[in-house]
Amino acid sequence: MTSVVVSGSSRGRGAQPAMHKTAVEILAQPRQWREVLALARARAAAMRPLLERPVAIVGAGSSYYVGLAAAAYLEERLAIPARAVPASVYRPHPGEGALFISRSGTTTEVLEAARAARAAGVPTLSVTCEPDSLLAQMCDASVVLAFIREESVVQTGSATGAFLLLRAVAHELSGGAPLESLATELEQTLARPVEPDEPFAHLVVLGSGWRYGLACEAALKAQEMALLWTERYVPLEYRHGPISCADAETLVFVLDPPDEAVQRLAADVEQTGARVVVGARDPLVELVRLQRLALAMSLRRGLDPDRPRHLVRSVVL
The missing domain is CATH 3.40.50.10490 (Glucose-6-phosphate isomerase like protein; domain 1)
Known part of the structure; x- marks a missing residue:
């Protein structure tokens, strides 16, 4: 046994300890998740066209790993072909949309990938925390998690928020169960010792x-x-x-x-x-x-x- x-x-x-910025940002996630879920409900219909076709989810670092999770989740919930691609090796595919994830909207490889998608006439959507970023301006549409403001180098809420957004949108579009309990579950978890x-x-x-x-x-x-x-x-x-x-x-x-x-x-x-x-x-x-x-x-x-x-x-x- x-x-x-x-x-x-x-x-x-x-x-x-809560004196480190990273600690403060980790503990802020229950509030952020509630805002993400509200945003997903508001934007799901507008995101539907991109998520009713094959889609490449493109990012670098944490954003690429979010893409790996999101691509598998979208395939499972929406039954669409979805692939996660590191931005540095992204190539547009005919008939496929592109979803770019970047906390800052300034990562060089992600911007280069977005330019390649735009040049190929690929429908594009970005998920970022910066409304005025170049990435948001380059894409056909953008979902901005402006309420997630991280000063730390290490991504925490920006990564979980981006995945939760796509997960919640998939539930909205597929008639899945609401995810509101996740924020409460996280709140209870963060109240316990590490x-x-x-x-x-x-x-x-x-x-x-x-x-x-x-x-x-x-x-x-x-x-x-x-x-x-x-x-x-x-x-x-x-x-x-x-x-x-x-x-x-x-x-x-x-x-x-x-x-x-x-x-x-x-x-x-x-x-x-x-x-x-x-x-x-x-x-x-x-x-x-x-x-x-x-x-x-x-x-x-x-x-x-x-x-x-x-x-x-x-x-x-």
Whole structure:
């Protein structure tokens, strides 16, 4: 019998200091999510034409990982072909729309991709936090999350907000259940201590389908803030080689539901000495939990999460 830690337990008593900008921005997400959900209801009809055809979701860094999650989610909910593409390698496809994601709307690769789409006559939509950005001006339409104002280098609410917007629009267009409970679920999660509170040096985040993009984004937060060695995989792929690196310094966090296959995988991973956490909340809520964990590990390691080394807020070349 495996002793998997399930998200939501009372274990862990880590404190989350609020003096860092990154911490403040992480904690602001319940309010932001409520505004995102209202915006999704207001803009879903206008976004419908782009989301009734094949679509490429284009971004860089966190925005690309949001695209990975969103493309899988749109395919699942709307039954349209959707692909996520790093902006640096985007090429327009005939008959396909393009959705560009960028917090600042200034990332060089994203702007170059938008120019390529416009030159090819591709219908374009941007999701950004900056209403006056060049990206917003270049696209046929733009959805602006102007209420998400991040000063930090590391994206938190801007990334979860962009994914939640597309997820909520997909629900609006497909007649799916409302997502209003997510903000409350996140609020309750953020009121709990950060867990697990034991130190680790190696983070593996596992997720399948749309959860894989969230796993990539969660691992990126730990790299950016805490300089941790991170990996991300589809859960059952972890047995096929990567598990050889697991040891007592490893935390494996699973975003997929705790079904029988995940429970068996968790038992196998624990045999390596690694610690396993299987999330019990919505995967997007668990992503925010992992943002907090990355922040806590950054502080534990004596780093400044507001100033991650070698990084800037927007990559402008």
